[in-house]
Amino acid sequence: MANIKEVAALAGVSTTTVSHVINETRFVAEETRERVFAAMRDLNYAPSLVARSLKVKETNSIGMLVTTSSNPFFAEVVRGVERYCFEQGYNLMLGNTEGQAETALSYLKMMLRKRVDGLLIMCSEGQQEVFNQLDWLKNLPVVVMDWGMESKDVDLIADNSHRGGYLATRHLIELGHTDIGCITGPHSRAPANQRQAGFEQALQEAGLTVNQEWIQEGDFDCASGFSAMQRLLAQPKRPSALFIFNDMMAMGAISAAHQAGLNIPQDISIVGYDNVALAQYLSPPLTTINQPKEELGRLAVTRLLARINGVRVDNHLITVDPDLVIRQSCAPFPAP
Template identity: 45%
Template structure:
């Protein structure tokens, strides 16, 4: 086993100097630093990470608990976190909790046993027991896709969901649609609640009442979007347009519409939310609300590392603005009606 004294002998310096280089505890002259790093590489020296953690009380490890890494939205968030961790010399330990509180609690304990320096939580449902456990630990924590939680060393990073919903509805209204169905998420999902509130407020401001049958709850997965769209299409009158609260729901809805032999956007327009990579490759490509997904993850971890490295307090709420991305799945109703009128006049 290669030890510090072996590196010191190879580099021709003291053990203390090697320790400063390895632990980054003091500036070392450039030529000395180069000799030590070369000796480390030649000998294949690897610091004892457990000993370093115990000595410095820092592991340079971040824990992250998510609902599931299989969802492309979460995958892009994770990539933003992981890239920033790697660039700053931190390791990331990822746990998929499936929004099950017992799993969240178990993974929290596992991460604490790993002596993580900070935590990012991106789950749709944070139960009281889990939140209480977080408060007891006092660990620097960023919550994502969640309601703000009071507590020391807790920050929140989200997209501005009410704004995103308003952009989606305003676009549909501008195309001449008034009968708009909303495919929402569960009532206890924070972002879904905000998107529903933003959508309904925008419709109300336009003088449009939305009946209860035009609001269909889904599980925010493609299968949920498919089932919700099937239910809408079984009843008459059918909506003119659909606002799905994420792109997976929109994808499921599009499949159902195709199975009914209807065309998008000719027979029914669809707008999604998130702008996952797949959205641009659908046929037709999906008009959607772009969340800065990668940036959300990068913003969360950047805040956390600033807190750990420089003591900067976490922002209680950091909100990133979404934007509308116009593609092919929404067609202007006014334009279509004009074409029909022109055909009737010349026919």
């Protein structure tokens, strides 16, 4: 494989000039640049990206820590992030932490060794250990997506979960339901609490009682949605409608209802949250709150690139508004 000295000899210039042409670190006359590029082509020379990154202190790569890529919501956001990174000329280095702080730190150290230009952290709540490392991240630009702590050292891009919870519950109320329950996410996570606050606000505005027995906690996965629905169905009186705090739990809840011999929406109406691609193919297709996943990814990458390029920003918290997608998993009460 050719080296930089052979390129310089063939082009009739110094190795320093070849380096300046490759790294664009100093003006080089166009005629000289053309000779260097011609020599590189003739010798099939490919400059070392690692060496270039050490000189210009940029690798055109971004690291991303995500808590789990098995959830369709995260996979769809990651796809949007990757697409926008590619459009901007950046590579994405992905680390799936599975919610484990030790794994997150291992990936973080690896990404720092690879000299990523910036870092995206998605679903970081509960991983305080990661944020404790910000002292030794020094000047690495960081943007947190979806969940996480607010800090002057990072930007936070999040969906307006309170509004989403309110919209879901208002939809059920407008369909005539008064006995409305919910399956929440873990109360240790801010979006779960915000969605519940929106749920309760909508009930209170309508003069309806919040029945604590009809509020069951899940863990944002199918299995916990299945178990929570079983607990609700075991009660002497069940709600006529449910707001479920993500589509994965809604899938589990629908399965539990079907196994109990119930029909949706005739026996119980359900609204999910996230609008993952699979939601439209459930039976029945799921009414859900749409998180603008493409916008979430685009905003995160845009803000991170601004930080990488030294653009000053005063607002460190950006929220994106969700909207309601109506399908066939809800019916007016009483059901026809």
